[in-house]
Amino acid sequence: MPSLTSLFPLTSQRRQAIFYALTYAGTGASLPFMPLWLKTHGMTAGEIGIILASPLLLRAVTGPVSGLWADGFRLYRTPLVWLACCGALFYALMAAGGLLPAVRFPLYLMLYTLAFSCMTSLAPLNDAMTLQLARQDRFTYAVPRAVGSSSFIVTNIVLGFLLVIWPTDLILVWLVVAAILTALGGRYLLAGLVRPGHASVGTAGTGLERLNVLMRDEGFLWLLAAIGCLQASHSFYYAFSTIIWKERGLSSATCGYLWAVGVVAEVAFMGLGEGIRRRMGPWRMLVIAGVLAVTRWGLMAFSPPLWALYPLQCLHAMSFAATYLAGLELVQRLTPKGYESLGQTINAAYANGVMMGMGTIASGAIYTVFAAKGYGVMAGVAVLGLGSALWLYSQRMRLMAAMV
Template identity: 70%
Template sequence: MGSASFIVANITIGFLLLVAPSDAILIWIVVAALMCGLCARFLLGQHTRPDIAPDTQREGGLARLKVLMRDEGYVWLLLAVGCLQASHSFYYAFSTIIWKERGLSSDTCGYLWAIGVVAEVAFMAFGEGLHRQVGPWRMLVIAGVFSVLRWSIMAFLPPLWLLYPLQCLHAFSFAVTFLAGLELVHRLTPKGYQSLGQTVNAAYANGVMMGIGTLASGGIYTLLAGRGYGVMAVVALVGLLCGLRLYSQRERLMAASV
């Protein structure tokens, strides 16, 4: 639903900018955030936290975080997911600029963005069978392989006809990483720490690592321009290697988390 809303918002903002100044984007963001807060306040009921074990409920946040970060499997998972998601930072920040410099129109850039998100939504909607058959351990490795492949080819500034299938790989580089990460966090975190594990994973991968990648992307673009995707391929390779380590140790890690 979030990805589908992303498509709708992009299309709507595109039409809005034809008749309104660019400040309309800020108004849209503020209104959307306000609506999110109101919905959370009035549509979500009061729920307890059954995932927190009784013997850990009195622990402070820092003490719980220390317990979580002592878990070897969870730390390797953070490294894997963080690197794979951060490898998208250059793509998010500079793809449109690079495409326009190569002569692509704004409409074409919009189509390229849209097809990537459509592929992501399609996989999340219809890929459950593959997800169950392959399992999260191999899913994470597959995501790493396709991430390295995607950014490596992008570094060679491929023609437009090849950009479309490369954009479809967003279903693997992003969506598969996201889904595998969710399930593996649940499997690897100690009982009573699942919600904290999901929160830290999201904040680290999509906040800390993505933020660092975005900050670095400016300098990478200045030095390498479109070839900067190659740096993201290296970042994705680190994530893939961490995922392979997790896969090779999966039986021991699962036994330790029981």
């Protein structure tokens, strides 16, 4: 009888896909359900907002620090295993909050910030590793990343169903178990993967000197501006779309369908759109994503009818997924060899941390003043990102023309 490994060999792409599934099983529980856990454990709405926003804003520091730290290891898996183990420990310690009600808020704030920072630092490090392996072993990076997004969706559905019959403490148990499984997955799935250029990293100077290498790169900074603005333009959508749709009379089920359409479009583009992505290339893909982001938010500002919301939700495949994928590849191209993890963690810290956190905080005031017209403000933010992407693209074309 053939063995399981002969029927389903663990290729490099499959190993990365499994590891993505493990890491996003934790994120899929934390983002939607942690506010519920905090509420049932005595936190007010204001305290919940502070707890959730703190690790996002601190990614300006934790992102580069984790990247500098990770670049010092010879094996890819070492920092990933340590981060997952620390994330599991900090999440588990949050259970002690019930024993210390007098200091519950600062305790939750500290532990959640540490745990969430550890677990979200896994993503850019994993991205840098997977991009390198995709080139080395000739597989499509976006496929294992799409598995991660699928795992996020499945976690939302499964945990949402389980919370109907189980208490909210299941959320914390899920997060701890997911972090432990991520650590085990890193230990056994990623064995022997050596970071390329590791020898040169050790002679590249101190952490601040290596950080300055990237911060002095004008192209890298323009790229951060483009990705950061395009991703931050989603902050109003994430924070207030459901509220706006329900105010228009749409049911909760319809709102859920609209969210699902966007995520399915994202996963489909990542998993099945390799031919399209290859024809566009990362430079043009970033520009096209910017154009469609401006289009999406500009049209949403006019409160389109329900039938038009579905195709606009499909544009999530470009406004988010295409921006994300193009950004990853361009960061990989623009950073020196041995700096890939640092470049990806700075990108993630800025685009999905600081910029998204600032956009989320500003969204409250924008909604208060403009209501649904607030999407127009996000269209303006996307215009800034598109302008930065166009400048980068023109510089790239000029350089290629000069080489000819």
